[in-house]
Amino acid sequence: MNKNLRFKSARAGKDMSQKDIAEAVGVTRQTINAIENGGYNPSIQLCRAICKVLGKTLDQIFGEDDSNE
Amino acid sequence: MNRNDKLDEMQVQRKNKIGSSCFMIMFYLLFIDIGLHEMGIRWMAYPINVLIIISICMAYYLIKIIWTGSYLGVSIKNQNSRHVIGGIIASVILLISGIIISILFRENTNILSNIGNTIILIALFILTILVIISLGNISRRKSDSGED
Numbered sequence: 025m026n027k028n029l030r031f032k033s034a035r036a037g038k039d040m041s042q043k044d045i046a047e048a049v050g051v052t053r054q055t056i057n058a059i060e061n062g063g064y065n066p067s068i069q070l071c072r073a074i075c076k077v078l079g080k081t082l083d084q085i086f087g088e089d090d091s092n093e
Numbered sequence: 094m095n096r097n098d099k100l101d102e103m104q105v106q107r108k109n110k111i112g113s114s115c116f117m118i119m120f121y122l123l124f125i126d127i128g129l130h131e132m133g134i135r136w137m138a139y140p141i142n143v144l145i146i147i148s149i150c151m152a153y154y155l156i157k158i159i160w161t162g163s164y165l166g167v168s169i170k171n172q173n174s175r176h177v178i179g180g181i182i183a184s185v186i187l188l189i190s191g192i193i194i195s196i197l198f199r200e201n202t203n204i205l206s207n208i209g210n211t212i213i214l215i216a217l218f219i220l221t222i223l224v225i226i227s228l229g230n231i232s233r234r235k236s237d238s239g240e241d
Contacts, residue, residue, distance in 0.1 A: 058103060
């Protein structure tokens with residue numbers, strides 16, 4: 025699977041570490057790392073929680089495009 | 094305590110995957126054991142053979158879930174490692190002294206031998222708890238691994 029660069033850049037834009045996101049959405053840092061690196065497909069609930077924390081829409085972070093399929 | 098309540102979705106998924114593979118390994122090992130038994134090969138007397146197979150599978154399960162960071166959930170924080178290491182060293186010293194007391198006074202004084210046995214039991218109990226805490230710490234470190 026490809027890396028989710030949009031998630032990574034949105035996180036960097038908010039100046040949040042993986043640990044900050046993980047604590048905000050109630051998962052481990054390992055899970056956030058796996059999502060960013062494309063090693064894990066999160067559930068829709070987790071996707072929505074991440075988008076809420078980052079202030080983005082589902083499409084902006086997890087929407088399909090050439091680099092995020 | 095149900096640890097699954099505190100695991101996140103990826104941890105639960107991994108734990109379930111490891112659990113099912115572990116179950117299949119146990120099934121095949123027991124199946125092979127029955128086959129060997131029917132062929133007249135008895136590598137270990139019953140029920141030790143079954144106990145060994147189950148213990149191997151359980152050990153594999155425990156090691157694998159700790160290795161993947163799926164043993165402890167999100168909200169559980171690590172205990173202070175220095176305290177845990179200190180506790181383990183103290184328990185080992187207690188265990189050794191218990192063994193020495195029970196061996197030295199086994200024939201001379203029965204009371205001291207009983208005290209030695211009691212010390213061994215207490216030390217083993219404390220050691221078990223500390224080992225479980227250590228395993229939790231290792232799992233927690235694994236869960237926190239990653240890059241920013």
